Amino acid sequence: MGGLARKxxxxxxxxxxxxxxxxxDAGDLLFKKNIIDPGVTTDVAKVNAEIIIDSFNQMGCDAFSLGSKDFAGGLDFVLEQYKKSNFPFLSCNIVNKSGELLFEPYTIIKSNNLDIGVIGLTSNFDNNEVQVLDPIISLKNIINEVTNRSDIVILLFNATQQDLTKLYNFDFEIDMILSSRGRTRSSDGGSRIPTYIAGDRGKILYKFELNIIDEKLPITDLAWCENTIKRVGDRLEKMKQGNPDSDLINLYKNDQKTLSRIYGYQAxxxxxxxxxxxxINSITFEKIELDKLVFDNTKILKIVDKGKEKILEIGSPFIDSKGRLPGDPHHGHNH
Known part of the structure; x- marks a missing residue:
């Protein structure tokens, strides 16, 4: 739980x-797996999830979009945490067995004289207590309503890569996407809608800075521009075979396949x-490693300590001699 205190x-x-x-938060916040082993393990996992919600209540959160792993403790448990939280749970495509939305599909956040629309969405997952509607159709059904009320639209999408690819084929008015599914972490937002995948380890905090001059214009991902210029420039230089003055078009005039690559790189x-x-409008971001160089927040540590006491009352053997909970990378170690 050290990541919470450092965050x-x-x-x-x-x-x-x-x-x-x-x-x-774009989802998969409460649990580490889609299915928890029954028995004491489930009780411990639920206490850990309660610690997370209590900590988010303390540190502040503006919106949380649910992912598949957040239902590992059951729907009733999710609804209990929803009631005790002081921040909105979002999903525009998770419904109950009657087809009714369980949570608000989006929220509008006012910041620096801007209305920021935040939508919650997830890719399909199997669960006996809820249904997950098609994410693209669900997004299509509400996007106009959100854009009409917002200067900037952010999509929190617990997404598969397949669904992200589908989404890019539609002309949705979305300014940026934050995704939590998968372990790959973004170095930039890509060449389409700026999309950032934080990974599922919870050990990194992404800090974004948006510079908005004209909310009617798109947002340029400066990191993607700079990374692309460096990456493609390096590839073109490598193709010059050690001669920086080489004319690549002339050098590979008899190699149509390589010429096609060169034209693609130049584009x-x-x-x-x-x-x-x-x-005009730009976005930059920084990955903040939540390591030991970041001090633990004492208020969050108190919340964690109360949770540990609750686990001990359960009679769990899972807290190690250092008081570390399961899931801590150093759990069970003597250092």
Whole structure:
């Protein structure tokens, strides 16, 4: 649970700097697996989830979009946490057996004179207590309502790569996507709708800074532009075979396959350079490692300690000699 206490420290430091950060979570927050082993393990996992909700209540959260793993403790447990939370649970495509939405599909956050629409969405998953509607159709049904009320639209999408690819084929007015499913972490937002995958380990906090001059214009991902310019530039230089003055078109004039690659690289380079030069609205981001260099927030530590006491009352053998809960990477170690 050290990540929670350190996350709270980072957020508190931002607030102490006079900033008003918007805190979002794209899902798979409460549990680490889709299915929990029955018995004491389930009880321990639920206490851990309660610690997370209590900690988020303390540190602040503006919106949480549910993912598949969040239902591992059962629907009733999710609804209990929803009632005790002081932040919105979102989903525009998770419904009960009667087909009714269980949570609000989106929320509007006011920040710096802007209305920011945040939508909750998830890819399909199997669960006996809920149904998951087609994510693309569900998004299509509400996107106009959200865009009409918002200056900026953020999608929290617990997504498979297949569903992300489908989404890109539609002309949805979405400014950025935050995704939590999978372990791959983004180094930039990609060449389409800026999309950031935080991974599912919870050991990194993504800090985004949006510079909005004209909310009617798209947001340019500066990291993607800079990464593309470097990556493609390096590839083109490597193809010059050690001679920086080489004319690549002339050098590979008899190799049509390589020429096609060169033209593709040059097109990417031109796109990135033009996007960088013409950027009006921009987004930058920083990955903050929640390691031991970040101090633990004492208020969150108190919440964690209360949770540990509750686990001991259950009679769980899972807390180690250092008081660490299951899931801690050092659980069971003597250091």
């Amino acid at each position: 709270a420290t980072v957020i508190e430091n931002l607030k102490n700097q006079g900033l008003n950060p918007i805190i979002l 990417q380079l031109n796109q990135a350079n033009q996007s960088l030069e013409n950027a």
